[in-house]
Amino acid sequence: MPDVDAPVGAAVATPPSAPVLGVSAGSPDSAEGELDVRAVADLIDGRWRERRRASRDLALDPAFHRLPDQSVAEHRARVLEQLHLILDRGDVLRGFPREVGGGGDPGGNLAGFEELFLGDPSIQIKGGVQWGLFGSAVQHLGVPEQHARWLPGIMSLEVPGCFAMTEVGHGSDVASIATTATYDPQTEEFVLHTPFAAARKEYIGNAALHGLAAVVFAQLVTKGRNHGVHALYVPLRERGEDGELRFLPGIGGRDDGPKGGLNGIDNGQLWFDHVRVPRENLLRRYGDVAPDGTYSSPIASKGRRFFTMLGTLVQGRVSLGGAAVGVSKAALSIAVRYGDERRQFTGADENREVTLLDYQRHQRRLLPLLARTYAAGFAQLGLLQRFHEVFSGEHDDDESRQDLETLAAALKPTTTWLAMETLQESREACGGAGFMAENRLVTWRQDFDVYTTFEGDNNVLLQLVGKRLLTDYGKAMGKIDVAGAARFVAARAGDLALHRTPLRRAAQSVVDSGSAARSAGHLRDPDVQRELLEDRVETMVAAIAGALREVKDASPEEATEVFNAHQDELIATAKAHAELLLWEAFTAALPTVPEGTTREVLTWLRDLYGLERIERNLAWYLINGRLTAQRARVVTGYINRLLTRLRPHAVDLVDAFGYTDAHLRAPIASGAERERQEEAASHLRRRRALPERVAAG
Missing domain, CATH: 2.40.110.10 (Butyryl-CoA Dehydrogenase, subunit A, domain 2)
Known part of the structure; x- marks a missing residue:
């Protein structure tokens, strides 16, 4: 086991010459005033915030905690008991129809389900098996007579x-x-x-x-x-x-x-x-x-019947994605708070060590994940709203169900993979302390690992999304007449030719005039971010569609071979589409925040999300002529500037997730840890204040 006090985060063998601190109040890069944590909390918790918070508070009751050192048999028995306790509280049946004793509130039901991991993820999944899979299958695939016969026993846990x-x-x-x-x-x-x-x-x-x-x-x-x-x-x-x-x-x-x-x-x-x-x-x-x-x-x-039946069971994907967003929030709440308190190596002030979160590398590790988690949270709220509209009967038609299934298939892989990345990075950012089971990051990672293959393997789901993108592209092309198609092909060819020659890149360079600030201003424009993210998706879809069109009259064997040769591109396209969806969800949420510091900080966070996704794919943008080398370099520089702007607000941004010390039950994210760090800092100051003792000749 590594030493819990071993160097973590951005620590180096020798201290830096000066601390990399967040900007001070009044700096041109800092927002005046404070973040409105309550307003952000209401925004990120969404329509069913009260239901979500009530479910979250179950984790405050020790009866719902996972006990350390339990055997598998003991753990199984305890979780079954905990389901009965949840049932006694009366809220887990909201998703069932009112006529059989449910609440008729499918969206509120899933909002509460998403928070159950805080007690023990096994509670969440066993409840999901009982009511979200077994019960929902009877509800959505059965008829009223069957509902009356079987649902009461399922809902009451009389029939596990x-x-x-x-x-x-x-x-x-x-x-x-x-x-x-x-x-x-x-x-x-x-x-x-x-x-x-x-x-x-x-x-x-x-x-x-x-x-x-x-x-x-x-x-x-x-x-x-x-x-x-x-x-x-x-x-x-x-x-x-x-x-x-x-x-x-x-x-x-x-x-x-x-x-x-x-x-x-x-x-x-x-x-x-x-x-x-x-x-x-x-x-x-x-x-x-x-x-x-x-x-x-x-x-x-037969085929449509099959997909209709499976489509009624989409709530599993919706709820797992929401739980993955929740654990990402919780992991970052622990890692950011710890990084804001834990000190390592002195900087400009030799009597005071630098907090981990003031190191640029530590910011690079955690703040882009924070931006991605916010984006995923807003996208999940939109998915939950669509789910509720379909399953409450507000907007239940074939097109709405297809859109819901596609959106769920795009977001579930995105959020579950984000959860795994966030848990691992948060664990490492907390050093040896993050590896201690009492701080929950490693146990959450063990439990959430299988979420990436629950309710459909993530790569299989993204392939479904990619096929839907191709289908929509084909339908759009089918609506263009012959003359219009010719114009489209000519315009597309001209566009590609321009992007793939030095002409467009030279034009960008002239506009930039060697000014990094001008390039940064260009990238800060939300229309430019949208264009870059959207253009990548459209270009990738068009390229795959073009390759498949060439074999539309070929034998099944040849067509299958060509499709398989482009499968990886198809999945990459679906991932890019999901990233665009997250950016759009984040952007749509911003106007709902009153103008001022809070909106400005959230806008910076949205920019960080969009530009970090562009930075992650800079090779594509350069190869396809969408960015010049000069502007590509500016992407990274501006991201680093955003990190500095966001640093003073990092703790407020995780506080808005609503997870208190009592919810998290992670000692390194608690007041006790803050006291421990202050003791260490006081010890350093006392030690540096002692006069050096020189031995007598």
């Missing part, structure tokens, strides 16, 4: 359950799962069967111990025809006379055992050996089977 979709052999490829549900008209039952080991349901929450029933996804076969993936409500276990839970006949399973994190959840495998399930247990909102085996559906297309 599983969401049995993923299989060992197909993972994210749900359409290809191998479990079958074959209808037998003689008995009016489905025969549920796992044909081989790779078809076993895997990583299923509640499967190892607690699950009494499951929503099982299988290929529905009637009269010799496969109608695609459907869901059935399947009892799994019954309690014996000795009180022990046992699988029902024909059902098998195994415990996945300890995992890399989230060990409060009993994940396991499930499999079925010709298990008979009543016809009435088919969740039949989108597909039904008559007693004689005749299949019917309100959606004729």
